[in-house]
Amino acid sequence: MEFNNPSIDTALLPQAEAINLQPIERSYWKVLQLEWLITAIVLLIAGGSAIFFIKSLQSNLIIGLASGAWLLITVLYYYIVRQSFKRKAYALREKDALYRTGFIIRRLQVCPFNRIQHCSVHAGPLERRYGLASISLYTAGSEGSDLRIPGLTEATAASIREFIMQKVRSDEEAAR
Amino acid sequence: MKRQHVDWSVPQRQSWAALFIILYKMLLRILRIFWPLLLYYIFKNKANRFDVLEAMIVGLSVISLLGSVLEFLYFRFFIQGDDLIIKKGFITKNTISLPLDKIQAVHIEQTWLHSLLNASRVSFDSAGSESIEVKIDAINKAEAEGFKRFILDTKPQSSSEELIPVQEDVIIRLSGADLVRLSISANHLEAFVLMLAFFVSAFEQLKDIFNLEYMRFISWVYQFGDSKGAVLLSGIILALMVSVIISTARIVFRYFNFTISSSRKGYSIHSGLVNIQEKLVPFKKIQFISWRANWIRKQMGLFLLHFHAIGSDEVNEKMRVKVPITNDDMIPVLLQQYHPLLPTGTLTALRIHNAFIGRRMLLSGLLPAAIIGAGLFFYFGWNVLWLSVWIIWSGISAWLFQKKFRLWTDHRALQIKRGALGREELVLRWDMIQSVAVQQSIYQEGRRLATVKLYTAGGTVTIPYIQLHQARAIANYALYMVEARSK
Numbered sequence: 122m123e124f125n126n127p128s129i130d131t132a133l134l135p136q137a138e139a140i141n142l143q144p145i146e147r148s149y150w151k152v153l154q155l156e157w158l159i160t161a162i163v164l165l166i167a168g169g170s171a172i173f174f175i176k177s178l179q180s181n182l183i184i185g186l187a188s189g190a191w192l193l194i195t196v197l198y199y200y201i202v203r204q205s206f207k208r209k210a211y212a213l214r215e216k217d218a219l220y221r222t223g224f225i226i227r228r229l230q231v232c233p234f235n236r237i238q239h240c241s242v243h244a245g246p247l248e249r250r251y252g253l254a255s256i257s258l259y260t261a262g263s264e265g266s267d268l269r270i271p272g273l274t275e276a277t278a279a280s281i282r283e284f285i286m287q288k289v290r291s292d293e294e295a296a297r
Numbered sequence: 298m299k300r301q302h303v304d305w306s307v308p309q310r311q312s313w314a315a316l317f318i319i320l321y322k323m324l325l326r327i328l329r330i331f332w333p334l335l336l337y338y339i340f341k342n343k344a345n346r347f348d349v350l351e352a353m354i355v356g357l358s359v360i361s362l363l364g365s366v367l368e369f370l371y372f373r374f375f376i377q378g379d380d381l382i383i384k385k386g387f388i389t390k391n392t393i394s395l396p397l398d399k400i401q402a403v404h405i406e407q408t409w410l411h412s413l414l415n416a417s418r419v420s421f422d423s424a425g426s427e428s429i430e431v432k433i434d435a436i437n438k439a440e441a442e443g444f445k446r447f448i449l450d451t452k453p454q455s456s457s458e459e460l461i462p463v464q465e466d467v468i469i470r471l472s473g474a475d476l477v478r479l480s481i482s483a484n485h486l487e488a489f490v491l492m493l494a495f496f497v498s499a500f501e502q503l504k505d506i507f508n509l510e511y512m513r514f515i516s517w518v519y520q521f522g523d524s525k526g527a528v529l530l531s532g533i534i535l536a537l538m539v540s541v542i543i544s545t546a547r548i549v550f551r552y553f554n555f556t557i558s559s560s561r562k563g564y565s566i567h568s569g570l571v572n573i574q575e576k577l578v579p580f581k582k583i584q585f586i587s588w589r590a591n592w593i594r595k596q597m598g599l600f601l602l603h604f605h606a607i608g609s610d611e612v613n614e615k616m617r618v619k620v621p622i623t624n625d626d627m628i629p630v631l632l633q634q635y636h637p638l639l640p641t642g643t644l645t646a647l648r649i650h651n652a653f654i655g656r657r658m659l660l661s662g663l664l665p666a667a668i669i670g671a672g673l674f675f676y677f678g679w680n681v682l683w684l685s686v687w688i689i690w691s692g693i694s695a696w697l698f699q700k701k702f703r704l705w706t707d708h709r710a711l712q713i714k715r716g717a718l719g720r721e722e723l724v725l726r727w728d729m730i731q732s733v734a735v736q737q738s739i740y741q742e743g744r745r746l747a748t749v750k751l752y753t754a755g756g757t758v759t760i761p762y763i764q765l766h767q768a769r770a771i772a773n774y775a776l777y778m779v780e781a782r783s784k
Contacts, residue, residue: 224739226736229735
C-alpha cells in the first residue's frame, strides 16, 4: 500500500473566525432582562432583610454604602449582560457548530459534529414564555467542552437538533 | 403486574419503585447539607413550642416529597428511530437524545433499595461526558434486562477494534529505595494544608452545635505550654512531623509494590498496600500524556506521569492513572503506544507573550492581596504589608512560567513544556481533541492576544497569551485534523 504524507498549507485551511455568525433571537434579551430583574430583587431583599433584622447594621453610613453597592452591582451587571447579549451568535457549518459569547471574556467555541455524543433541547419557564429554547451539544470532552446555544425559537432548536443528529448518524455510517 | 412485551417506542414511565428511590436520594442530599442543623435539633433543650427549625424541617420534607413526585411524573423514556430519548423536568423541561450507536455499555445496577423493591437502575455509558447523567433510576428488574437486550440488539455494531501487538513485559517496578525517594520528595505542604483544612472544617461545623468557642479552645491549648512562643514552635514542629508522616504514608499506601506492564490491550498497573488497585489503561482510550515534577523531584530526576484517559478529568479522582517515573528513559517507552516525543531540537518553539507576566501578577497576586489586605488591615495594621511577599512571589512565578513555556507542533501532535519552579510536559495528538475555543479578555483583545483551549475526553489543554493569529491557526488546524477523519 502506498503511503502519502503531503504537507498542509495551514493558510488554506477553513477559518472558523471568518464565518458570518447568526445572532440569537432578539426576544432572548427580554429573558435576560427578567433574569437580571429577579437577581436585582433577590439581592435587594437579602440586603434589606439583613439591615432590617441586624440592629448593628442600621446606620446611615452602612445603609448608604449598601445601597450604593447594590446600585453599582445591578447597573454593572445589566451593562455586562447587555454587551454579552449583543455578542451571542452561532453558525452551523458542514462539519461543526460555532458559538460566540461573552463580554469580559470573549469566546468562540467550535464543536465538530463527529465528536458529539448526544444533544438536548432545554426550555426554562422564562424561555417558554417567549417561545424560546436552548440547545446543548454534549461531547466526551472535559468540563467546558460542551456547547450550549441559548435564545433560539423552539422550532429552530428542534430543527438544529434534528440536523445535528442526522449529521452524527451519517458520520457514524460513513465510519463503518 | 408484569408486562411481558413492552413497546419501547412508546414513552415509558419508570417503575413506582423509582418514586421511593428518588425520595431517598433527595433526603440523603438534604441530610448531607443540613446534618449539623439536625444534630443541633436532636441535642438542643427541647421547648414545647413549634419553632423555626421545626418549620424548616417540615418544609424541607414537604418540598422533597413534592419534588420527588414531580420528578417521577415528568420522566419518560423511549426509543425513537436510532435514538434513546429521555424527557424529564417539570419546571425546566429537558429532552436528551442519545444515539444508540454511541452507547458503549448498558449497566444494570441494584442497590439494597432496588433489591427490596424488585427494581434495577439502568445507566448508559457513552464515552465519558461527565456533565450529564443518562440513566433511568428504576424500572422493573425483568423489564430492565429486556430493555438492555433490546438496545444492544438494535444498536448498530461498531467496527472491530484493532489490537496492537506489544511485548508483554514489566516496564516499571518500584523498589523500596524508589518509595523512599518518592516519600522524601512528596508535597508535604499539600498534606499539611489537607490536614489543617480537615480540622478547621470539622471544628467549624461542630463548634456551633456544642457551643465551643475558639478562645476557650485556644486557652485550653495554652495550658500545656509555658509561653506563646513555645506553644507555637512545638505546634509547628508537630504539624510538620505529622504532615511528613501523612504524605509518606500516602505514598507507601498508593505505590507499594507498584508495577506497570504492557499487554495487548494496554498498560496494566498494579499497586497499593491496603487497597490494591488493578487498572488497565487501553491504548486507544489515552487522550494525552503528561509528566510533572515539583522542584525537589526535578532535582532528583523523579516524575509523575499521568495517562489522561477517557473520563479521567479532574473531578474523577478514581479514574486518574499516575505512574511514578524514577528514570527519564522510561518516558519515551511509555509514550511509545501513543505518540513519540517531538524532535524539539529541530522544531521552532512557540512562546507566550510577555504581557502574561503583568496580567498574572495582577490577577493572582496584586488584586487578591489588596482585597485581603484591606480586610485584614483593621486587625493587623501595617503587618498586612507582609502580603507583598505573595505579590512578589506571584510576579516571580509568572515570569518563570512565561520564560520557560514552550509549545512545539508537528502534523500529528503538539508538545508543551511549562512550569515555574517545577516542570511539566505533555504530548497531545491533534485527533484526540473534542472541541476547541479561542478566548480573549478585553485586555488581550487590545493587544491582539488570545488563549486557546483544547478540550479532550481526558482533560483540557490551555495555551495562554499567544498571538491571535497563532491561536486561530492552532484552532483551525485542530478542527481540520478532527473533522478530516471519521471517529
